[in-house]
Amino acid sequence: MKIGVLALQGAVREHLRHIELxxxxxxxxxxxEQLEEIDGLILPGGESTTLRRxxxxxxxxxxxxESNMPIFGTCAGLIVLAKDIVGEEGYLSKLDVSVxxxxxxxQVDSFESELTIKGVADDVEGVFIRAPHIADVYGDAExxxxxxxxxxxxxxxxxxxxxxxxxxxxxxxxxxxxxxxIVAKHQQATx
Numbered sequence: 001m002k003i004g005v006l007a008l009q010g011a012v013r014e015h016l017r018h019i020e021l022x023x024x025x026x027x028x029x030x031x032x033e034q035l036e037e038i039d040g041l042i043l044p045g046g047e048s049t050t051l052r053r054x055x056x057x058x059x060x061x062x063x064x065x066e067s068n069m070p071i072f073g074t075c076a077g078l079i080v081l082a083k084d085i086v087g088e089e090g091y092l093s094k095l096d097v098s099v100x101x102x103x104x105x106x107q108v109d110s111f112e113s114e115l116t117i118k119g120v121a122d123d124v125e126g127v128f129i130r131a132p133h134i135a136d137v138y139g140d141a142e143x144x145x146x147x148x149x150x151x152x153x154x155x156x157x158x159x160x161x162x163x164x165x166x167x168x169x170x171x172x173x174x175x176x177x178x179x180x181x182i183v184a185k186h187q188q189a190t191x
Contacts, residue, residue, distance in 0.1 A: 010044030043077030096139030126164035
């Protein structure tokens with residue numbers, strides 16, 4: 001399958017590497033027209049307000065809001081996918097969750113943790129950098145992982161959101177899960 005990484009900011013190269021390690025083709029997405037070429041999309045981490053501004057500037061906001069393409073959001077990408085952000089309205093509103101920004105602290109409070117992620121593995125390495133957490137889950141969103149009593153991974157239909165940065169490790173199993181379990185099943189269901 002061909003999986004895109006929104007290449008407006010964030011660890012694009014690292015996500016592309018994880019896609020390739022998963023045995024699939026990765027494509028850096030810089031123009032809306034490229035969305036037609038891919039089976040699923042990864043929204044990388046970074047600064048969520050900047051990401052939202054760039055998505056609006058380049059027309060990705062409307063294209064993705066109208067799309068039912070499978071999307072995987074990491075850190076800031078999770079914030080962009082959420083229906084609600086504590087204190088403000090959501091952006092793409094694809095996941096039935098409320099997200100709280102920077103809930104694990106500032107940059108100096110960054111940490112790594114071994115995670116148990118439902119459907120993936122019980123020893124996934126997660127890197128948390130100014131990470132959000134999922135404050136509330138409602139509707140059809142399913143909790144996949146918690147750390148320190150906070151929800152850090154959810155799935156709803158063809159959407160996957162995580163608070164951490166799996167791409168900053170050598171462990172590509174979360175990306176492989178997105179492609180092989182979510183994108184592939186979405187393709188089968190819509191074929």
